[in-house]
Amino acid sequence: MTAVSSSPERASDQGVPSAPAPHERARPLAKGSAKPAKDLCSDCGLCDSRWVAYVRQACAFLNQRFEAMETAAHGRARDQSNEDELYFGVSQRMLSARLQPAIEGAQWSGIVSRIGVRALETGLVDAVLCVQQSPHDRFTPVPVLARTPEQVLAARVNKPTLSPNLEVLEQLPGSGIRRLLAIGVGCQVQALRAVQASLPLDQLYVLGLPCVDNVSRAGLQTFLESASASPATVVHYEFMQDFRIHFRHSDGHSETLPFFGLDTPALKNVFAPSCLSCFDYVNGGADLVVGYMGASFGRQWLTVRNPRGQELLDLVEAELDVGEVASSGDRRAAVQQGIGAYDQALKLPRWLAELVGFLVQRIGPKGLEYGRFSIDSHFTRNAIWLRRNHPEKAEQHIPSFAKTIISRYRLPTL
Template identity: 40%
Template structure:
């Protein structure tokens, strides 16, 4: 299978687009939607202040990374929902919000791994049909047009940070969503791909690429690939082929994202701050607003809650990862035709890293920091003219904490 054109010749001079979906409907003019594009308005900053009345405290180590929240804890459904990617907390919240009348509809994603479809779900069956992650650029906000046309007045939106940023700005600066009460469940999100890129990646790394449902980078330093057969294929990071690690594989929009943790949601529901367990069901929740608390309270009796736990040294792990993670992105020739580590040795190294490396909440700190640093240097190198618009102040503070000087002598990329 030949690589898609954007992988053979990646370009960085095109407008950034995460395919959020807001400009893909006809309820209002496309030009109106584009004014709220996060790649035009920037990440966090004024958006955060508008929602919380302040920006995050950069001298609070956790708020710096995780954003403003009232409560953080680990959680798991007492009876995990069949077919859910984790234990089904988002599905349960969405269903209860609809059935109790808290909302009249839920904007979410159905479809397949490679062809996600934005829907306005108005029944429990439609919500359940949206279970599972779609690890590609997804037009969630296209369904806002449907909600507006149907005159929905109470709406739950489930989305990634790019969706949530655009939604918050559009609701605050345009009249189209006036009169609609919005509640937002946010999903931590990073490194999504265009569908053609994802298919190409799976052809390179999976033994059964045609049965793949979704994948995640997990705390055991392996990529977990979930198949429609129920099998979970686990591939050590260190055994991934160089071809799937090259710049251009992941979307430029994801490489220019600075809100992995989805800081503008009412409640964020993810997994990577929870301890890694064999059954892979435990999740991590951040309640941010009164609405977030109201959403969680709908399902609290069906959920077991545990305090955050963690071990290891996230700061040291990030320092050790800076050169091997960021260097090949800024200097693709460093990967060259590098051979991947044999699977046997990759498994040994993954086991060692998982035992000695950051775990639980320390893994969340590690993951947020290394992605923030990577994306900062990606933007600085490939599109420096976007740096001032895209990069929020707390990310610049984070970069200073690590005192990264490795790439100071590297000139900006040129398309010539």
């Protein structure tokens, strides 16, 4: 294990110009070695770079620092008295959108990839941190520092597995990259923000994805085998706003399954422990977040958190079909019922799952209310999991905004 510092500031910032900063003396952890966050490690990649020197302060699972992160990134922490900010984080603008024309093979319409391409084409950045896939396995992530639009496009579509994105920070020194756009999920962004001041960069833009229920590659196999009729041919899937999982297969055919038809007992342990203890669903530290769950079916949902986020959106806004975000329905009874059903690991027969799915799709929450449904369901489940499995961590690890949300529901006894 390398020497570990408590601060990412450069030694020269502290008036000791000759002493090398901690990361200048550190080495990445050996591949396969135990990580400081142990079973909670999300494999964000920081430990695979010399910035492991700051892991105790930077790791999302060793040090919860939402308020400090939001304040440093956006100039203020989220306003918890504002219901939208309580749920969706610091926001200066929220919209729904679709890229026109869509990028073929992207997860949704390809807004994220298009921003990456435009950021390179316009010279806003020298490189884009994104995730390509292994030539041998569509779902094995390969993080890269993309220097060309083609390399960014090769990273389109989700790799729905834990991805060591920050390992490529190791390639920054000597690369000539001074301006970087980093695309990533919440745990990666938390660690990146914590070491940002010590990176050899003049400018960092962060384009975030919302993220929940991620899995290891082995866990993904269990999920696909339990949920799809043809697990070997799945090339793309998404939990959509119509309360169904949509699978696309290599021969082009689609398959859907209502959320309520999932084999909950078989899947209870499939999600990574990191993701069962994660409260950064909406990627609070990113400049701009591009997801889908606050938008109507088929559209994407964007949250601009600060002026750098608007700069990123400016790169593509003329190519977007932009709309307002809407909200309807009332999620609360459904969330409360779901807490009990999940805890008892209930599995509905397919006909009943289809019926419940049909009814919820008709009268259930939509738009931002669907987003709140998903956040409430995951935060309550994760709080129970964390309090049962890591009671010593729960109090410090659950951020105050999540505690407020969780306190609105009755949780089972531990």
